[in-house]
Amino acid sequence: MHDDLNWAVLGTGVIANEMAQGLQKMGKSLYSVANRTHQKAVDFAEKYQIKKVYDQIDEMFEDENVDIIYLTTPHNTHYEFMKKALEHGKHLLVEKSITLNSRELEEMIDLAKEKNLVLAEAMTIWHMPIYKKLWEIVKSGELGKVQIITMNFGSFKEYNMSNRFFNMNLAGGAMLDIGVYALSIVRSFMDETPDEIASQWKASPTGSDEQATVLLKNSLGQMATVALSMHSKQPKRAMISCEKGYIEIMEYPRASKAVLVDAETGKQTELACGDTANALYYEMTDMEKTVKNRMHADKNDSQDEMHLAYTRDVMAIMTRLRKDWGMKYPGENWD
Structure with a gap:
């Protein structure tokens, strides 16, 4: 594998x-693209001057010039x-x-380990400069121990039961779509993963999780x-x-x-770091760094800028919650 890594997008x-656009900010362009609807891939390639478009998706996996694939398809297709x-x-x-659940993720982690490959979730929270700064502040102890975290995230989606937000065949529901962000924040600011979990949920007319409240400790x-x-x-607070x-x-x-508020004086300090518009740029820069570390280091020694351990913990929580609710997707195997 060469140092100038070739990216493909599915x-x-x-x-x-x-x-x-994030790759362009890195001074690079996409090597190749594939899509279920071939014409969409052709149009996309034209838009971004991508030389290679595959007729079949499998050709992307077989192309020896592809180093990293960014998988952007619906989550029920990921596994x-x-x-x-x-x-x-x-x-x-x-x-x-x-993935949909921990069983799928554990299987993929084992396969990536066996092949000495970097596997990562495209979770913006791991890569935004503001979080790297806040984790440093919390770790330094200047604010004392983290005691309690409060997370909100709500979208108003019309009851269109065929779209991905409610469609069970597309793994719809709040947990996998927006809960994953909230739980990623929780995990990243806690010193250990939560092991006591209680929840309530409300199903949408399709049986997907429309609403949920979760307590973690x-x-x-x-x-x-x-x-x-x-x-x-x-x-989104x-x-x-x-x-x-x-x-x-x-x-x-x-x-x-972010705003830091002093408990005694109430003094507010605003912290600004990074740029929202560069979210994907930060994500892919960290991915390249991790892949290059893996290429040039002992596989057990390479630094993971992608926080797969956190991804694993979050997936375990989400799987446990859906098991508690009995909210299984059609054809899903979670055991």
Whole structure:
């Protein structure tokens, strides 16, 4: 494998467009594209001056010039595509939610390990500069221990039962679509993963999770509350309460600002870091760094800028919640 890594994208939707633009910011362009509807791939290639368009999706996995594949298809398709890509020796960046459940993810982690490949979820939170800064602040102890985290995320989606937000055949529902962001924040600010979990949920007319409230606690006594909704609007708000103050983050999936509030004086300090518009650029820069580390280091020693361990913990929580609710997707195997 060469140092100038070749990226391919599977899918041509909103994220694929952002990804192509993110690569341009890196001074690169996409090597190739594939899509279920071939004409969409042709149009996408024309838009971004991509030389290679595959007639069949499988050709992407078989192309020896492809180093990293960004998988942007609906999450119910991820497992099969991931398996083929890893078997053919491709590093993988996969849109959230990376898989449907922990069984699928564990299987893919094992396969990536066996092939010494980087497997990662495209979770913007791991890569935005504001979070790297906030984790440093929290780790330094200047705010004291993290005590309780409060997360909100709600979208008002019309009851169109054929779209991906409610369609069970497309793995619809709040947990895998927006809950994954909220739980990723929770996990990244907790010192250990939560092991006590309680929840309530409300099903949409299709049986997908339309609304949920989740309580989480770990062995250190750190707690979190998460409120999710697919048919009522809420702010994308995160509040991390520590002993000596709290951090408030709005629009948290791609945040570039946070407010730190001192517990004693109430003094507010605004922190600005990074740019929301560069979310995919940060993500792919970290992915390249991790892949290059893996290429040039002992496989057990290479640094993971992609936080797969957090992704794994979050997936375990989401799987446990859906098992509690009995909310299984058609044909899903989670055991």
